[in-house]
Amino acid sequence: MEDSQLLRGILEGCVLAVIARGETYGYEILAELEKNGFENLLEGTLYPVLTRLEKKGLISCRKAKSPFGPIRKYYSITEDGQQYFDEFKKNYEKINASAQRILQGEEA
Amino acid sequence: MRDSYMLYTDKLEGEYKEVFQQVDSYVTAERIDEDTQEAYMGQLLDAFLAAQQEGKPVEKLVGKDVERFCKSFCEDFTWKTKLLAVVDTWKNFAWVIFIMSTLEVFSVLYAMSVSGGREIDFWTEPYEFNFIGYFLAFMLASILAAIMGRLIRKAMFQMKKVSMRVWQIINWFGTAVIFLIMLVVFFSDGTNFVQFPGWTLMLGSGVVLLIYYVLNRKRVKERGEAKVKFWDKVAEDVAEDVPKVKVERFVRINKRRSKRGKPALSWQEYVLKEDKEYQVAMKLDWIIKVLPFLIVGGSIWNDISNQNFGSWVELFIMYGVAVPIFILWMRGLNKGYYSSMEAQRKWIDAELTKIEEFKGE
Numbered sequence: 001m002e003d004s005q006l007l008r009g010i011l012e013g014c015v016l017a018v019i020a021r022g023e024t025y026g027y028e029i030l031a032e033l034e035k036n037g038f039e040n041l042l043e044g045t046l047y048p049v050l051t052r053l054e055k056k057g058l059i060s061c062r063k064a065k066s067p068f069g070p071i072r073k074y075y076s077i078t079e080d081g082q083q084y085f086d087e088f089k090k091n092y093e094k095i096n097a098s099a100q101r102i103l104q105g106e107e108a
Numbered sequence: 109m110r111d112s113y114m115l116y117t118d119k120l121e122g123e124y125k126e127v128f129q130q131v132d133s134y135v136t137a138e139r140i141d142e143d144t145q146e147a148y149m150g151q152l153l154d155a156f157l158a159a160q161q162e163g164k165p166v167e168k169l170v171g172k173d174v175e176r177f178c179k180s181f182c183e184d185f186t187w188k189t190k191l192l193a194v195v196d197t198w199k200n201f202a203w204v205i206f207i208m209s210t211l212e213v214f215s216v217l218y219a220m221s222v223s224g225g226r227e228i229d230f231w232t233e234p235y236e237f238n239f240i241g242y243f244l245a246f247m248l249a250s251i252l253a254a255i256m257g258r259l260i261r262k263a264m265f266q267m268k269k270v271s272m273r274v275w276q277i278i279n280w281f282g283t284a285v286i287f288l289i290m291l292v293v294f295f296s297d298g299t300n301f302v303q304f305p306g307w308t309l310m311l312g313s314g315v316v317l318l319i320y321y322v323l324n325r326k327r328v329k330e331r332g333e334a335k336v337k338f339w340d341k342v343a344e345d346v347a348e349d350v351p352k353v354k355v356e357r358f359v360r361i362n363k364r365r366s367k368r369g370k371p372a373l374s375w376q377e378y379v380l381k382e383d384k385e386y387q388v389a390m391k392l393d394w395i396i397k398v399l400p401f402l403i404v405g406g407s408i409w410n411d412i413s414n415q416n417f418g419s420w421v422e423l424f425i426m427y428g429v430a431v432p433i434f435i436l437w438m439r440g441l442n443k444g445y446y447s448s449m450e451a452q453r454k455w456i457d458a459e460l461t462k463i464e465e466f467k468g469e
Contacts (some may be wrong), residue, residue: 025151025154026151026154026155027154027155027158027159030155034168040171042169042170042171042177042180045180047148047151047152047181047184048183048184051184063333063334065111066154066157068116068119068153068154068157068158068161069115069116069119069157070113070115070116070150070151070153070154070157071111071113071146071150071334072150072151072154073147073150073151
């Protein structure tokens with residue numbers, strides 16, 4: 001199984017977690033994810049995730065000029081996004097605990 | 109003018125510029141609508157510029173395989189964005205038809221008023237414009253250009269230094285050539301030539317445009333918000349370039365002095381020289397203000413004294429159009445000039461402060 005398949009499922013939640021900390025933009029999200037161990041993540045992987053989250057109404061976007069000149073999109077979490085994130089966290093913890101038990105050979 | 113990401117691509121250097129151009133030309137050949145391309149490429153450019161400033165390798169952004177990155181980047185573009193690109197192109201064609209048929213309607217109305225007995229029926233007077241022929245040729249040309257664009261994309265991608273602008277020019281040129289060929293081959297001999305009265309084309313294209321703007325009002329509004337005034341952009345660029353230009357001038361002056369056997373200027377002397385020149389320019393500032401009036405006044409005076417006009421009405425109309433355009437143009441130039449002067453003042457002050465601080469230490 002490729003890493004990307006495993007990654008796809010949890011990336012949305014992680015991106016949402018970064019945005020939930022405060023308004024941010026693409027490159028900063030990528031840097032934050034990288035800092036936390038997502039080393040092989042590319043810009044191209046991130047944008048589809050951001051677009052999907054925006055379409056679902058989980059994040060909102062504000063456009064402003066970046067210090068370098070081009071228009072930059074600043075993302076912030078919406079109320080629906082916060083609810084989705086809280087739920088995601090609960091589900092993830094539950095799945096993670098179950099997976100760890102199985103992977104480490106423990107019995108329930 | 110749109111505040112497009114394309115205005116800022118020159119800020120990239122070396123490997124960053126090369127890779128960005130590759131991605132940009134790949135995405136352009138995908139033929140997605142302008143807004144989506146702006147949103148995606150604008151963000152990517154922002155990331156490239158940030159990475160360049162931090163010295164982060166470009167590989168960290170796009171991985172080792174740029175083509176693979178482009179493919180995954182384009183996977184996210186839906187059929188809707190591609191359809192919108194086609195609709196946008198047809199909208200431009202509808203504008204051409206609308207403007208041409210409106211002119212035709214006015215010319216029919218004018219002909220009716222001066223027909224001198226010849227009967228012209230506004231409702232049936234045919235417009236000698238092969239609308240169907242042009243439309244079909246245009247449609248075929250856009251489709252063929254898109255297919256050809258896809259076919260040569262790989263070759264273009266491998267030619268790393270081909271920028272998106274060059275790609276666009278090739279694209280437009282290709283479309284225009286195919287369009288003309290289609291027109292000559294299929295529609296030049298008068299077959300398929302159905303003549304419509306001008307007003308029907310005006311109404312038809314008007315309705316198409318209305319539908320387009322109603323259905324796309326959100327996009328149109330966003331485009332309006334993303335607009336930047338041409339002269340504001342010029343002023344911004346000029347101001348940004350000041351430090352670089354000043355350093356280049358410093359090097360140039362000293363090279364010239366060394367050729368003449370004169371001692372080189374120190375940085376402090378150079379800044380003081382800049383300050384002196386600035387003061388002189390500000391004293392001569394009135395010339396900039398008076399110059400436009402002198403040019404327009406001189407031109408009018410010349411026309412009147414040499415009788416270079418048919419009638420006074422003609423002269424009035426000519427200058428009625430020319431003077432406002434000229435004033436707007438001069439205002440723009442002034443804006444560029446004054447923002448440049450302001451940026452120079454800031455630069456001189458900052459450099460003088462640095463020199464004073466250095467002396468203090």
